[in-house]
Amino acid sequence: MRAPTMRQLGDVIPLPASVRPDPSADFRIAPDVSVGAVGEAAAVADELAALLRHATGFPVPRVGGTAPIRLLVEEDTAKSPEHYRLDITADGVTLRAPTAQGLFAGVQTFRQLLPTDPAAAAADPAAADPAAADPAAAAATAAAEITLPGGRIEDEPRFPYRGTMIDLARHFYSPDDLRSYIDTIAQFKINHLHLHLTDDQGWRLEIAGWPLLTEISGGEGTGVDGAGPGFLTAREYADLVAYAATRFVTIVPEIDLPGHVNAAQLAYPELTPDGVPVRQRTDGEVGYSTLSADKEITYTFVEDVLRTVAELTPGPYLHIGGDEAFSTTADDYRTFMSRVLPMAGKYGKRAIGWHEMAAVDLPATAIPQYWRIEPADGGVARAAAAGHQVIMSPADRTYLDMKYDESTPLGLDWAGHVGVERSYDWDPADRLPGVAEESLLGVEAPLWSETLRSLADVQFMAFPRLPAIAEVGWSPRAARDWQSLRRRLAEFAPRWEAQGVNFHRSPEIDWV
Numbered sequence: 001m002r003a004p005t006m007r008q009l010g011d012v013i014p015l016p017a018s019v020r021p022d023p024s025a026d027f028r029i030a031p032d033v034s035v036g037a038v039g040e041a042a043a044v045a046d047e048l049a050a051l052l053r054h055a056t057g058f059p060v061p062r063v064g065g066t067a068p069i070r071l072l073v074e075e076d077t078a079k080s081p082e083h084y085r086l087d088i089t090a091d092g093v094t095l096r097a098p099t100a101q102g103l104f105a106g107v108q109t110f111r112q113l114l115p116t117d118p119a120a121a122a123a124d125p126a127a128a129d130p131a132a133a134d135p136a137a138a139a140a141t142a143a144a145e146i147t148l149p150g151g152r153i154e155d156e157p158r159f160p161y162r163g164t165m166i167d168l169a170r171h172f173y174s175p176d177d178l179r180s181y182i183d184t185i186a187q188f189k190i191n192h193l194h195l196h197l198t199d200d201q202g203w204r205l206e207i208a209g210w211p212l213l214t215e216i217s218g219g220e221g222t223g224v225d226g227a228g229p230g231f232l233t234a235r236e237y238a239d240l241v242a243y244a245a246t247r248f249v250t251i252v253p254e255i256d257l258p259g260h261v262n263a264a265q266l267a268y269p270e271l272t273p274d275g276v277p278v279r280q281r282t283d284g285e286v287g288y289s290t291l292s293a294d295k296e297i298t299y300t301f302v303e304d305v306l307r308t309v310a311e312l313t314p315g316p317y318l319h320i321g322g323d324e325a326f327s328t329t330a331d332d333y334r335t336f337m338s339r340v341l342p343m344a345g346k347y348g349k350r351a352i353g354w355h356e357m358a359a360v361d362l363p364a365t366a367i368p369q370y371w372r373i374e375p376a377d378g379g380v381a382r383a384a385a386a387g388h389q390v391i392m393s394p395a396d397r398t399y400l401d402m403k404y405d406e407s408t409p410l411g412l413d414w415a416g417h418v419g420v421e422r423s424y425d426w427d428p429a430d431r432l433p434g435v436a437e438e439s440l441l442g443v444e445a446p447l448w449s450e451t452l453r454s455l456a457d458v459q460f461m462a463f464p465r466l467p468a469i470a471e472v473g474w475s476p477r478a479a480r481d482w483q484s485l486r487r488r489l490a491e492f493a494p495r496w497e498a499q500g501v502n503f504h505r506s507p508e509i510d511w512v
C-alpha cells in the first residue's frame, strides 16, 4: 500500500476560524495510543476512539483522565457551544470545548486530519488492502504511517443554524437512509435537518387520532409519479430524532400549511373548503390546495397535528410551511396564520415558516426562511427590522434540487443551474437589503425530491454542494476562497468512496 500523505492542518471543510500550523509538532499515532475523557466528554471520546480503531487497527482504549489524546469539557458560557480548540503537539492531542457539542465539532475536524477516512477500514478492510487479511500486519503498516499535522486550530461557527432540508413527501426515505444521511452531513458540521413531512403527494408522519393520513397518504402509489411510498411511525420519528441528537443534529419538522395539503384532504375530505373529496395527486404542480380559514375543523386538525409533532420533538423549532398558498386569499392566509402561529408557542416551540409568512404579523420568536431568487423580499426585511431572525435559503444558491448544469440527469432548473462555485460564491449577509449579519440565524440548503428516487440520488445532489454551503454558514467570511475550497473538496473523492457516499464528479473540481 502506498504511504498515505500527511494532511495539512487547514485541509478541513468547513474551514476553521483560526489555523496555526507548527511543523515541528507533528504527532505520530503509536500502537499504545488511548483516548482519555471523563464525564460529559466520554460519549464523544468513545466515538473518536472507534474512528481511530478503524483508522489504525490498534486497540485504542477509551480511558478516564490522562492519555496521549485527551478530550476536555471546560465550561465557558461566553463561548459558542460549538467552540473547540484542537492542540496537536509531538506529545499528544488535546481537544477542548465548552460543551460535548463543541467536542463533537472538533472530532469532525480531527477525522478529516487523518490521511484516509476511517470508514475505509470499517467498510471492507480486505478489499482496501490485501495485507489487511492479517490485521496485525495491516495495522502495523497503517499505523506507522499515520501522523497528524502539528499546531493549533481554534474554531467556532459564524452562524448557529446550518441546516439542510429533505423532502419526504414527494419521495419517502427510510429511517436507515435518513440515519446514514445524518452521519454524512454531520461531518460538515451541519447541525439541523429539516424534514418536509407533508405535501400534496404524501403525508409521512403518523398522527394519533388521524390514522388515515398515513394509511391513505403514506401508502402505495403516493409520492411524485406514485414512486415514493412510506411513512414514519411516531416511534420511528422519535427514534430518528434521538439518533440525530447523538450527532448533535436537531430535527426541524415541517407540516406544510395552509397550502400543499392535498394528501391530508385525500385522507379526510372534510378538510377541503367545500367538503368535496379530492383525487390523489402524484404530479409536481404546486399551489392548488388549501385548508379553509373559516371552518373550525381546520383548526382542530392543525392543532392536533402541531401538538403531536411538538410532543415528539425535543428541539426548539416547528416549521409550519406557509409557502405557495396560491389558492388561499390574502385575507384567509392572515386569518389562518393568526390562529396557527400562536399554536407553536403554546406547545413550547418557535415557528419557522417559508418567507411568505412574513406578510403577516408574526409572534416575536417566529423565523422567516427566505427562498426566493429575485431580491423582492416578501416582507422579510420588515420582519428583520422588527427583530426577527431569518434563515437564508435563496433558491439560486442553496437549492440542492437544482441541476448542477444542463447535463445533470436529476433535478429541476426553475431557479437556474447551481454549480458548486455558485453554491459557494455568495454571502448570506449581502443577499437581502435590510437583512444583515445580525438578523441571520443561519443558512439552510433545501432538497426537494420530485425527481429523486433513492438515497444515492439524494447524495448525488447534496455532494459536493452541501459541504460548500456548510462552509458558507460556518467559516469566517473573509477566510472563504473558492480555489481553496476546490482543493479541499478534491480530497473527498476517496473519502466518499470509502464511505459509500454517492457524489457528483463536478468538472469544476480536479478530483483526487
Ligand code: TNX
Pocket: 286, 323, 324, 354, 371, 399, 401, 412, 448, 449, 450
Ligand atoms: C418550490 S420553494 C417549493 C416546493 C417545490 C420546489 C421545487 C418552496 C418553499 N416550495 O414546493 O418542491 O419549489 O424546487
